[in-house]
Amino acid sequence: MEKKITILPGDGIGPEVVASAVEVLQAIETRFGHKFELDYALIGGAAIDAENNPLPEETIAKCEASDAVLLGAVGGPKWDNNPSHLRPEKGLLQIRKHFDLFANLRPVAAIPSLLDASPLKREVAENVDLLIVRELTGGLYFGEPRVLTDEHAVDTLAYTRKEIERIVDTAFNLARVRRGKLCSVDKANVLDSSKLWRQIVEEKKAQYPDVEVEHNLVDSVAMKLITNPAHYDVVVTENMFGDILSDEASVITGSLGTLPSASMRSDNFGLYEPVHGSAPDIAGQEKANPAATILSAAMLLKYSFGLNEEAAEIERAVNAVFEKGLFTGDLAKTGSRVLSTSEWTKEVLAEISTPVSN
Numbered sequence: 001m002e003k004k005i006t007i008l009p010g011d012g013i014g015p016e017v018v019a020s021a022v023e024v025l026q027a028i029e030t031r032f033g034h035k036f037e038l039d040y041a042l043i044g045g046a047a048i049d050a051e052n053n054p055l056p057e058e059t060i061a062k063c064e065a066s067d068a069v070l071l072g073a074v075g076g077p078k079w080d081n082n083p084s085h086l087r088p089e090k091g092l093l094q095i096r097k098h099f100d101l102f103a104n105l106r107p108v109a110a111i112p113s114l115l116d117a118s119p120l121k122r123e124v125a126e127n128v129d130l131l132i133v134r135e136l137t138g139g140l141y142f143g144e145p146r147v148l149t150d151e152h153a154v155d156t157l158a159y160t161r162k163e164i165e166r167i168v169d170t171a172f173n174l175a176r177v178r179r180g181k182l183c184s185v186d187k188a189n190v191l192d193s194s195k196l197w198r199q200i201v202e203e204k205k206a207q208y209p210d211v212e213v214e215h216n217l218v219d220s221v222a223m224k225l226i227t228n229p230a231h232y233d234v235v236v237t238e239n240m241f242g243d244i245l246s247d248e249a250s251v252i253t254g255s256l257g258t259l260p261s262a263s264m265r266s267d268n269f270g271l272y273e274p275v276h277g278s279a280p281d282i283a284g285q286e287k288a289n290p291a292a293t294i295l296s297a298a299m300l301l302k303y304s305f306g307l308n309e310e311a312a313e314i315e316r317a318v319n320a321v322f323e324k325g326l327f328t329g330d331l332a333k334t335g336s337r338v339l340s341t342s343e344w345t346k347e348v349l350a351e352i353s354t355p356v357s358n
C-alpha cells in the first residue's frame, strides 16, 4: 500500500516521541512491504518561531495533500506569555477545526504488565477497557464570545444540535461494536448546553436499542473513573470534560506516556497524537515514554489505512517490551533499570523485525 503521512513533531518532547513513532512506521513498511511517504511540517511553538504563525498555510496544504497526520505535542514555557493568537495551542485547535476532526477517540485499557505501575489497586485497574469519545471541535474551547480584559474575561460553552448529534451517533456506533454500554457525561444540573446534550442522547437511544445508556454528571465521573473504571465501556462527552477525564484516566495504566488518540471526521482522514502534552519538564533529556505516540501510529494504520494486522503488530510489540520489564522513567520501579526514549524504541523495533515464532 502507498500512502502519504504528514508528520508534525511540534514542541518539547513532541519531536522525540514522533521520531520513535516514525522509526516504528518504517519498520512496519519494511516488514509488510508498504510505502509510507512522510512529509514534515511545522506547528505550534516551532511554527511561531519560524513563521510567526502557530499553523502556517504550508502546514495545512501538506496535511490536505496527505492521507493522515501524525502529531507530537505543542506548547512550552517559551510561548506561555504570548498573546492568544500566538499561542502554540492555538495551532492545535485550528488544525482540528480546519479538518473538522470532531471525534477524538481516546482508548484506555489496563496493560497487565503495568498493573504495578498504576497507583490504583490491582483489583481496581485490571480488566479496564474503556473508550473516551471526546467532542473536539466545539464546546468550551471554541465557543464565542471570548473576552479578555484586565477586569473581565469570558469563555463560552456552546453546541448546536448537529454538533451533538454527530458525536453522539459516533459514540453509539462504537458502543455497539464494543460491549454495548454508553455513558454520556455532562453537567446537566447546571449547564444548558448539557441539558441539550442529554436530551439528544435520550432522543437517539431509540435508534440504538442494543446499547445500554446511562447519564452521569462529570464531577461524579471524575471520582468513579478512578474508583471503578471497569464499569465504563464508551464514555461520550464535551471537549473540555473529555480533555480532563482522559488525563485522569492515565492513572489506570500508570502514565500519560501510554495513552494514544485518534481525531477523526466522517471519512478515513485523521490526525493521530498522544493524549499528553509537550512535557517541558523532561524535554530534550531522552526521558519521554514514546509508547503513546507509537500506539497513536498504530491507530493511524488501523483507522485511516485499514491496516489492522500491522496495527496489531505494533500493539503486540509494545506490550512485549513492557512484558519484558523494560520501561522508561515514568513507569520504572524505584531502583530498577530506566531505559531512555531511544533505547526503549530500539526494543520495540527489534520486536517488529523479529517475526513471532509460534
Ligand SMILES: NC(=O)C1=CN([C@@H]2O[C@H](COP(=O)(O)OP(=O)(O)OC[C@H]3O[C@@H](n4cnc5c(N)ncnc54)[C@H](O)[C@@H]3O)[C@@H](O)[C@H]2O)C=CC1
Pocket: 013, 017, 072, 073, 074, 075, 076, 077, 089, 092, 255, 256, 257, 258, 273, 274, 275, 276, 277, 278, 279, 280, 281, 282, 287, 288, 289, 290, 292, 330
Ligand atoms: N496535545 C498537545 O499538544 C498538548 C499540549 N499541552 C501543552 O504542553 C505543555 C505542558 O503541559 P503539562 O500540563 O505539563 O502536560 P503534559 O502532558 O505535557 O505533562 C504532564 C506530566 O506528564 C509527564 N509526561 C507527559 N508525557 C509524558 C511522556 N510521554 N513520558 C513521560 N512523562 C510524560 C510530564 O513530564 C509532566 O510531568 C503546555 O504548554 C500545554 O499547553 C498539554 C496537553 C496537550
Ligand SMILES: CC(C)CC(=O)C(=O)O
Pocket: 089, 092, 093, 141, 243, 275, 277
Ligand atoms: C490545546 C489543548 C486542548 C490540548 C489538550 O490538552 C488535549 O487535546 O488533550
Ligand SMILES: [Mg+2]
Pocket: 243, 244, 247, 275
Ligand atoms: Mg489534554
